[in-house]
Amino acid sequence: MNFNGKSSKLLEDAIAQFSTLPGIGKKTATRFALHLLRKPEIDVETFASAILKMKQETLFCEICNNISDASICKVCSDNSRDKTLICVVEGIHDILAIESTSQYNGLFHVLGGVISPMDGIGPSDLNITSLIERVRKGGINEIVLALPTTMEGDTTNFYINRKIEAFEVNVTILARGVAIGDELQYTDEITLGQSILNRKPFIKR
């Protein structure tokens, strides 16, 4: 919508800010702004302060670079977790996704991206040195590579593997195959091919 300057400058500012969110156009941004305008002032204060506090007060874990309220994150400081296992991920969103499965009980390491020469991102721009340092210190049995299944993710997988193959540590990668709920006819041929090559016994004996 075009406001032609006939509306409130303050409303327009709020709409402009909401429009900066990923996937949000001016129409949805307007809906958000008007929604908050109808709410009690205390609710809007809570809304604004929660966002500001998140940015100002969250830290990044000194060990794994996960988001944290303290210098060591909840995962790294949790003694019930398997400290011999490190899952390497691109970003914090991947930790949230893996944690939501409840299938992983090891530690994490956030790279902060993947190697991408096209975007000018080299190994030195990522938290790879600190990962190698963790492996060098010993006590790690397995590194699970959970990077994106893209060319850049694969490049990063190979780079990390080469850097740590000198150490006595298993390097594994997430299984790739047909997603649950997917129909075979709509699965791309590379994924389907991999799922045939990596087929496994139907019932484990």
Added chain:
Amino acid sequence: MNFNGKSSKLLEDAIAQFSTLPGIGKKTATRFALHLLRKPEIDVETFASAILKMKQETLFCEICNNISDASICKVCSDNSRDKTLICVVEGIHDILAIESTSQYNGLFHVLGGVISPMDGIGPSDLNITSLIERVRKGGINEIVLALPTTMEGDTTNFYINRKIEAFEVNVTILARGVAIGDELQYTDEITLGQSILNRKPFIKR
């Protein structure tokens, strides 16, 4: 996603707040929060303060209840607008929509809702008295009813019409018909029926 308390409390608070926006689930809210987390602190401060200022500092126009930065809104204080014409709308979002068409040059009157006995909203809950007062003062030639095309909108149209039929003022309603770009086969029969009954000369002579 389920965080199992393994993430940051501050991040979770921000996600919870974004989830209160209309049509936003936890997944999109997480995307918004992580997006802002990656931005410079100054940007996030601007984001939060724009929203808070909108709520704290915007006023509602004393004449038409439109959102405003002053006691009289930009539309009511604009001398280039036709002051003999009042368009009655449900909410501020309707003013934004009508203004974006650039086809209307009169004033507005925001009711703040429509009569809806099911939701316990009666005429006294809406800004109808102030509308009648504006008409009684004189100088108004036409009232354009631009309320929702629902049962509640129609009820409100009839109520307002009855209240102001004693005054010398034309009451009009927005044209209803086939929307531009719509195909006839998918247009509902009531709209299509109305568009036939209200057909008009193809070329005005």
